[in-house]
Amino acid sequence: MRLVPHGLEPDRALRKILPRSLFGRTLLIVVLPLILLEGVALQIFYGSHLDTLSRRLAGGVAGEIAFVLDQADAFPDARSQIFANAAYRFEFAFHFHPGRKLTPRRLPHVFGPVDTDLASALSVGLGRPFVLVWHGPPGMVRVDIQVSDGVLTIDVPRKRLYIGELYIFFAWLGGTTLILLSLAILFLRNQVRGIRRLALAAEAFGMGRDTGPIRPEGATEVRRAGAAFNRMQDRVRRFLAQRTAMLAGVSHDLRTPLTRLRLAIAMLPGETSDIDGMTSDIDEMERLIGLYLAFARGEGTEQAQVTDLAVLIEEITARAARGGAVIALNIAPLPSITLRPEAMRRALANLLDNAARHARRIEFAALPEGERSVRVLIDDDGPGIPVERREEVFRPFESGSAAGTGLGLAIARDIIAAHGGDIRLDDSPLGGLRVVVVLPV
Template sequence: MRVARLTERVIRRLLPRSFQGRSLLIVLMPLLITQIVALQLFYGNYLNVVSRRLADGVVSDLSFIVDSVEHMPAQRDWLVTQARWRTQLEIDFHPGETLTTKNAPFVLGPMDEDLTNAVRRVFDAPCYIDWKATKQGVRLEIPLRDGVLDVIVPRKRLDVGPIWLFVAWEVGSAILLFIVAGLFVGKQVRAVRRLAKAAENFGLGRDDGPIRPQGALEVRKAALAFNRMQARVNRFVAQRTAVLAGVSHDLRTPLTRLRLTLAMMPVEGSVEAQELRPDIDDMVADIAEMERLIGSYLSFARGEGEEEPVPTDLATLIRDVAADTVRAGGEVLAIHAEQNLVVPVRPDAIRRVLINLAENARRHGGRMSFSLRQAGRMIEITLDDDGPGIAQSRRKDVFRAFNSTSGPEGGSGLGLTIARDIMAAHGGSVVLRNSPLGGLRVVLKLPR
């Protein structure tokens, strides 16, 4: 079981991970197996049979000629002349000579071995074969009782044709079919990649509009389904935004009337009116707090869906937020920002996240520092403060809506929730850690 798992793990690592690579592998493997089987059937079976038959035919002619010469030595010259003319073999007899002992060059293929075996089987003697004796012939020396028979055999009587031609045809056809399959699979994969890119951009809030269905029927159906889903989501967001705009108007209208009523109340003259002044100021402060809470709730429900992403210089955005924080009474110790980090984001939404976090740091500590850097394919914005921080056990709870963690200072309990939702809409995340300043470190991660 362990060996099987290890083998499966090794195979998974060797296999391509992309859809295009695996599709091409599915096409290539049967193609290679088919070509190998065809080559083996031809080269290992058919070619062997043909080569053996050709060698047997040449050796049979030589055996007949040798037997004729030995039985009719007086007519040797006539027999050799007739044999040359009728068998296309150049035959010479060298009386008193011995067989060449040097090694002959070996030819790739079964022809050399088949011819040697046929000579040994018929003449019961070793032979010498030189496949490079002439351009169009093969030299064959056969020892006889009183000399050596020297024969030049035409290659066409032994060779069925160049094997490289068949191999080139096999390899060429395989490459051609693989290129055609690669072009076809690449076109299908481009449609899938286009659909994946559109889904990724839509998830990051970058609405590029409907995509044009392309590729196979299933991919076209998936593209149409994505377009319908995108239209439904956009319609839902537009309807919800319109409803929330009306709710915002309805809620803020009575608060505005209350603020005007309190502003018009007489607070000068009588002693009773002077005594009401602190209560009126408290009521005005409560109305301002209610307006702030309503704005926070509506921002949380709206989710910044109406803002379009644009390329934004994050370093400039952080410096603007830091300047606003200093004007509000906070102390910014340092800003460490890498330059030329321009990312397509919703600038107002990211600004709201940074202002919210900076305001929390100002209320709970007072001193803070900003940093901006690129970490691989992500952009990290870090804010450190010297406040009391958040315990490790409570860091998951602070992201839940209406779970206030602001302590005696008050708060709606939506700051980190809104920050998390805005970062998630950008395809990023929010991470809480311990700060070197002694308080809380908030790390915002955005995709590049």
């Protein structure tokens, strides 16, 4: 039996119901109290004030009808005069149907408490059968009453039973709701726009796309966050520029003594094989220095631009093929991607060189994955890497073999992550290692 901490399940259910965006949640915070307030106002008006007035109006009309009938029963000879006076005083319309019997029937009701209140008042005041017809003559409520010698029909003006402010109240309630909701949506959109622009700018800057400083807008806190982001962006740019300049100087200082050593070796007498071996060691040292500096520099100064990834991959594979690698290329139609081309060229070349170093057969494929990303696959038939060591080989100076420096995969992951992508290692259908690279479009 799985024990669930108290209150955890309701929180999960609540998170599923609540909107995920800041705009939706803030709008919910504004709308819920508004709905609650209007619900309370509606209950107070509809449940107390309107109900009381409706009972009083219905009771007044029922009392007038009962008074007219009592007078007609007391003075049957003056019935016509009584009906005429009541029509003048109470604005009723009378129609007498001699010898007819009242047929009880169920008729539709109307909105509000007025129909129930009038029926209750007539039941108490008349003490005789009656039928209410709400959808009778225009502007009238028809009351059919059974009298001793027939059916008396009385048309009562609706304005005698309704409160004129009822519809005005509902119109005011709905109108103010729409106005306040529109103002809240407009205000929240202006506030969220600044946060959304800040998020997009941070994501673009993290992917190496220098879009320049953003314009702070919105509330004070959002403006402060935007200004802080601009200051951070400027400090990072200065840091990258200073580090690049320093590393360029280090590169020059390291290569200068190597150049002198190369010249000195060339002037030394001795066996050619010994001199060639020392020259080869110097070449290897220069290659390693360039590799270490490239890793430390991280290609941070290159600007992102729209690049045809298919052309870039073809150039990389052509260079590797000239070095003797056997590569099968499969590139589907790809969308244009905004990236730093030289940095991506270095990352993919490192991955391809790593596969060529350990395998005889390589398959290089690139295909779109949905509308928002591109998948690059590099398969080889080499010995592969054990599952438990696949994460370790991405660490700097962790090589999968004695021949490697341990920086190729580390540089590739660093560059791909800087572009907002992802890289992982998997089993290849060829029996070796598969490198999967996913890049956002």
